[in-house]
Amino acid sequence: MLDNQSPELPRPFRRLAAALPSWPLEMVLTRALRSLAERRPELFERLGVHSRCTFIVRPTDLDYAFSVVPHRWQGRVKLVLPETRGDVYIEGPLLSLLGLLDGTLDGDALFFNRVISVRGRTDALLALRNAIEEAELRPSDLLGVSGKAGQYTDAAVLRAIGMLQRIATRSQPSDTNPDTDDIPPHPAGA
Amino acid sequence: MALELVCPAGTPSALRAAVDAGAHAVYCGFADETNARNFPGLNFSPAEMIKGVQYAHDHGAKVLVAINTFPKADSFEPWAKGLAVAEEAKADAVILADMAVLDHAANKHPGLRLHLSVQAAANTPEAIGFYARTFGVKRVVMPRVLSVEEIAKLNAEIDVETEAFVFGGLCPMTEGRCALSSYATGRSPNLSGVCSPPEFVEYVEDAEGTTVKLAGFTIDRFGRDEAAGYPTLCKGSFNAGGKTCHLFEDPVSLNAASLLGRLAEAGVTAFKIEGRQRGKGYVAEVVRTFRAAVDALEAGRDPVEAERILAGLVEGGRQTSGAYRKQWR
Numbered sequence: 001m002l003d004n005q006s007p008e009l010p011r012p013f014r015r016l017a018a019a020l021p022s023w024p025l026e027m028v029l030t031r032a033l034r035s036l037a038e039r040r041p042e043l044f045e046r047l048g049v050h051s052r053c054t055f056i057v058r059p060t061d062l063d064y065a066f067s068v069v070p071h072r073w074q075g076r077v078k079l080v081l082p083e084t085r086g087d088v089y090i091e092g093p094l095l096s097l098l099g100l101l102d103g104t105l106d107g108d109a110l111f112f113n114r115v116i117s118v119r120g121r122t123d124a125l126l127a128l129r130n131a132i133e134e135a136e137l138r139p140s141d142l143l144g145v146s147g148k149a150g151q152y153t154d155a156a157v158l159r160a161i162g163m164l165q166r167i168a169t170r171s172q173p174s175d176t177n178p179d180t181d182d183i184p185p186h187p188a189g190a
Numbered sequence: 191m192a193l194e195l196v197c198p199a200g201t202p203s204a205l206r207a208a209v210d211a212g213a214h215a216v217y218c219g220f221a222d223e224t225n226a227r228n229f230p231g232l233n234f235s236p237a238e239m240i241k242g243v244q245y246a247h248d249h250g251a252k253v254l255v256a257i258n259t260f261p262k263a264d265s266f267e268p269w270a271k272g273l274a275v276a277e278e279a280k281a282d283a284v285i286l287a288d289m290a291v292l293d294h295a296a297n298k299h300p301g302l303r304l305h306l307s308v309q310a311a312a313n314t315p316e317a318i319g320f321y322a323r324t325f326g327v328k329r330v331v332m333p334r335v336l337s338v339e340e341i342a343k344l345n346a347e348i349d350v351e352t353e354a355f356v357f358g359g360l361c362p363m364t365e366g367r368c369a370l371s372s373y374a375t376g377r378s379p380n381l382s383g384v385c386s387p388p389e390f391v392e393y394v395e396d397a398e399g400t401t402v403k404l405a406g407f408t409i410d411r412f413g414r415d416e417a418a419g420y421p422t423l424c425k426g427s428f429n430a431g432g433k434t435c436h437l438f439e440d441p442v443s444l445n446a447a448s449l450l451g452r453l454a455e456a457g458v459t460a461f462k463i464e465g466r467q468r469g470k471g472y473v474a475e476v477v478r479t480f481r482a483a484v485d486a487l488e489a490g491r492d493p494v495e496a497e498r499i500l501a502g503l504v505e506g507g508r509q510t511s512g513a514y515r516k517q518w519r
Contacts, residue, residue: 046231099471103203106472109503112418112441119395122421123230123388130231133469134201 007168008093009061017062017094022079029066029077032144036135037072044072046131050124051075056086059094070128088125092116095165100129101137193454195484196254196353197477198466200232205242205253207470212481215252217285218242218466224257224272226287226309227466228383240279252282256466258307259383260288260366273299285331286310287366292325305329305353309366309380315347322350329353331462334361334444337516338452345457354453356446357476357496358464359505360512362424362439370423374405385422393421402426410441417441417507441506447480447496449514450487472503 009017037044044051051071058065067078067086090097096115099105107129110116118125135141139157140150197213199205208216219225221233234242243253255276261269269291276284277299284302286292287309295302308331312318321327329351332341345352363370368385372378375390392403399413402421409426412418419425419441428437446453450461461484463476483494497509 042235048230050230100469103470106469106475106503108468108505109472112505112507113502114412114415114418117393117395117400119393121389122391122393126229126388127231129469130201130229134203134231136203136470 007095007165009059009095009164010167013164013167014061014063018064022064026076026078028143030075032142033068033070033075033077034073035144036137036141037070037075040135041072043131043135044070046134047127050121050127053087053121053124053128054085055088055090055124055128056080056082056084057097058082058089058091059097060091061093070131086120088118088120088128090116090118090125095161095168098161101132101142102139103133103136192459193450193484193488194252194353194460195477195481196460196462197480198358198463198468198473199242200227200229200466200468201470202234202238202242202245204466204468204470204473206245207474208477209246209249209251211474211477213251213477215254215282215460216242216246217254217256217462219256219258220268220272220275222268222272223381223383224259224268226256226258226307226379226383228259229467230388232467236275236279239275239281243279243281247280253279254283254285254305255279255281256285256307257291258285258287258309260309260380261290262381266290266294270294270298273302277302283329289325292321292327296325303328305331307331307366308333308355308361311364311366313344315344318344318348318350322348329460331355332458333365335364335513338449338456338514341453341458342456351459352457353460353462354446354458355444355464356450356453356461357444357480357500358468359420360439360442360444360510368424371404374407374409374423385424386420391421410436417505419506440508440510442508442510443504443506444512445497445500445504445509446511446514447483447500448493449511450483450493453514454487475503476500 047070055068056065064079065082067080067084069076092115096110100107138154140153145153194214196215196217197208199208199216199218205216205218219233225233246253257269257272273295283305285305285307287307295304304325304327306312306321306327311333312321312330313333318330332352332354334355366380369378371385375387377387379385386404390405394401401408402410404421409423424438425441427434430437465472479496479499483496486494
């Protein structure tokens with residue numbers, strides 16, 4: 001259910017995210033993307049001709065967006081202004097976007113419930129969504145850490161995300177998803 | 191006969207998620223036009239199919255390979271290759287719609303168990319009897335336009351297994367013969383494997399909400415706080431008779447969890463979950479819920495509250511028992 005799937009990042013964490021220096025983050029994410037392309041080229045085959053597209057991923061609770069060109073070993077990630085031009089736009093709360101990355105949340109369900117919104121080339125968007133679905137990404141993949149250090153990273157980051165989700169959910173107004181349990185008494189097509 | 195829960199997988203990871211969540215069988219297809227869910231980045235390569243079947247078998251589940259579109263006049267090869275790979279992968283059955291593909295499978299791959307896809311739109315004892323006699327079809331997937339009573343009547347007159355959709359996207363058309371999207375895009379699910387080819391779909395955001403366009407035609411609008419649906423013409427909003435409404439079908443998901451017992455009594459032996467285009471999160475949660483529902487039914491326990499559990503995953507934020515309980519407006 002989507003009860004707790006669209007909480008926004010609490011204000012102190014937004015401030016913290018805003019203070020992050022952009023170039024080290026861009027460097028880490030770009031290196032992780034290229035390393036993933038080297039280790040699992042079949043994922044990038046799923047993107048087909050869309051790997052050269054520019055995907056603008058905008059967490060609505062942050063002041064910046066990520067521009068991603070997932071073109072295998074030439075892939076790159078940049079931190080950009082939210083209104084930057086691209087081929088595909090995906091917007092939603094950061095924690096929901098992270099849930100899409102690791103496959104715990106379903107993109108269609110988030111779209112149906114208007115937690116995320118999309119624009120631009122729908123074919124490229126679907127190719128990216130399906131490639132990510134197959135990737136089963138862990139935090140260590142995104143940070144380019146492997147082996148034992150990767151396992152510790154995964155455990156620590158997942159714990160931190162879980163904690164953030166709990167804090168964010170607690171600080172949300174209770175009526176953010178008024179329709180979630182609104183099951184009509186009769187078939188909707190009836 | 192034991193009830194079988196047949197679950198969707200659009201990627202190898204979704205197949206593993208379905209098996210791990212308790213699927214008795216998983217259905218999936220190849221990444222080409224032989225597959226009625228032919229979306230960019232989705233589906234299986236031959237190597238992935240072989241590994242996927244191995245994973246399912248290792249965990250006690252079956253794999254049914256959907257090769258369920260209709261070949262064009264000049265290109266039978268992808269369908270023939272799909273059947274050969276399905277046999278090599280040791281698939282438990284193939285789900286077919288086209289008569290030439292059925293004939294090829296029956297003659298060249300006699301070891302393959304044949305299921306008749308919903309795309310074949312076989313909904314009379316005569317049609318089903320023909321497919322069973324001519325090609326040795328063992329199971330028929332029921333069109334989503336029949337009531338429980340109609341399925342019971344049909345089952346009394348046929349001697350093949352029946353599989354019925356119990357959750358996910360609805361189709362109000364005669365499947366396999368729907369050309370609605372081809373009016374806008376020139377392509378149809380029957381030949382290209384997609385109702386709305388994504389390269390023709392466009393979402394336009396403005397202050398009032400989202401406008402959905404297909405090949406440049408506006409087919410629906412959703413307000414900012416209004417639940418959305420899939421961008422297909424059958425779920426589009428039209429002006430007719432002085433009203434604007436979802437003329438063919440509302441954006442809504444089928445949920446027949448409360449009808450599993452009645453469907454089993456009607457002779458249905460396999461319950462099918464729609465959604466090969468959906469993510470692992472959907473697959474895992476829906477399969478887990480329906481497996482619990484099937485187990486509860488077989489053990490005579492209280493039914494599972496599937497409508498409540500799955501409310502967050504459904505199209506348009508609404509669920510319906512569809513044609514199974516016919517109460518058309």
